[in-house]
Amino acid sequence: MRNTPLKALLAGVTLLVSPAALAGTSTSVPTFEARITSARASTSPGGTSVLRAEMISALEAFRSDDSTVDTAEHQYLGTKLSSSTFLTGITGPAKKYLQDFYELEDGASTPAPLASTAVTTPAAQLYGASGPLASTSVIREGAIPSGQGVANQVTLTATYDTYFNDGYDDPVYFEPISLRELTLMLKQGVEGGTPTADEVDGALAFITDISRNSSRLYVAYWHSWGSSGGPGESAGRIVAAVSSDRRFVRMVNLTSWAE
Known part of the structure; x- marks a missing residue:
C-alpha cells in the first residue's frame, strides 16, 4: 500500500463522505503514512517490522491535527485493516492497537446514552x-x-x-x-x-x-x-x-x- 497514490487510497472513502470531511485527512493521512514508512525502515527500533509503540506514534497523527478522528479518517483506517499488503510486517500487538483505535475512534460525533x-x-x-x-x-x-x-x-x-x-x-x-x-x-x-x-x-x-x-x-x-x-x-x-x-x-x- 505504500506505493499506492494517496488519491487511490481514498477513492472508496470519497464516495461515502463529504468534501468537507475529507479535508481532515489532508494532514493526518500523509503524516500517518510517513511514520509507518519510517517504522518499516531497517534502522527503526523494530527493524522492518512495525512495533506497537511505532503504531501508536503513527496513529497519533489523527488526533494531533485537529483533536478529532472524523468519519473520513476512520474509513481510511478501515482500508488499512482490510489490506493484507499493509498488514504485512505489522506485529500482533501493533495490529491489535490499530484495531482497538479504529473501533474506539469510529467517527461518531454524538455520544450514546450511557x-x-x-x-x-x-x-x-x-x-x-x-x-x-x-x-x-x-x-x-x-x-x-x-x-x-x-x-x-x-x-x-x-x-x-x-x-x-x-x-x-x-x-x-x-x-x-x-x-x-x-x-x-x-x-x-x-x-x-x-x-x-x-x-x-x-x-x-x-x-x-x-x-x-x-x-x-x-x-x-x-x-x-x-x-x-x-x-x-x-x-x-x-x-x-x-x-x-x-x-x-x-x-x-x-x-x-x-x-
Whole structure:
C-alpha cells in the first residue's frame, strides 16, 4: 500500500463522505503514512517490522491535527485493516492497537446514552484488599440501551465530563491500553501512597471482569486546575472497561495527587 497514490487510497472513502470531511485527512493521512514508512525502515527500533509503540506514534497523527478522528479518517483506517499488503510486517500487538483505535475512534460525533451510576460498594470490598488504591477509587458503571449506540471515544469522554469533570479539567481523550500496561499503571503511586500487591490484583480482576475476552480496556489522563488554578489542583487517570457488545461500561477513576 505504500506505493499506492494517496488519491487511490481514498477513492472508496470519497464516495461515502463529504468534501468537507475529507479535508481532515489532508494532514493526518500523509503524516500517518510517513511514520509507518519510517517504522518499516531497517534502522527503526523494530527493524522492518512495525512495533506497537511505532503504531501508536503513527496513529497519533489523527488526533494531533485537529483533536478529532472524523468519519473520513476512520474509513481510511478501515482500508488499512482490510489490506493484507499493509498488514504485512505489522506485529500482533501493533495490529491489535490499530484495531482497538479504529473501533474506539469510529467517527461518531454524538455520544450514546450511557446511563452511568455510582457504585456504592466500597472499593476495598470489591478489590478484596484495602489501601491507597482502594481509598482513591471512584467507580461508576452502566449500560447503553440496546439499539441506541455503542461505547466509543465520544461516549466515553462525554461520560467523563458529565460525572467526573469538576468543571476545571483539561480536555481528556481515551486510548486503548493492554492488560500488561493496565497492570503497570495500577501499581503506580496514587494519592495516599503506593498500592499493595493485593489491591492491584483485586482491582485488575474487578476491572477486567467487564471486558473479559474482548480486552476492551481504555485509559485517559486528567488534570484539574481547581476553581482558581491554585489550591484544589489535582491529576489522575481513569480506566474504562467495555463489554464485548460495547454497551456496558465500568469506569474507575484514580487520583494520582491533589493539593
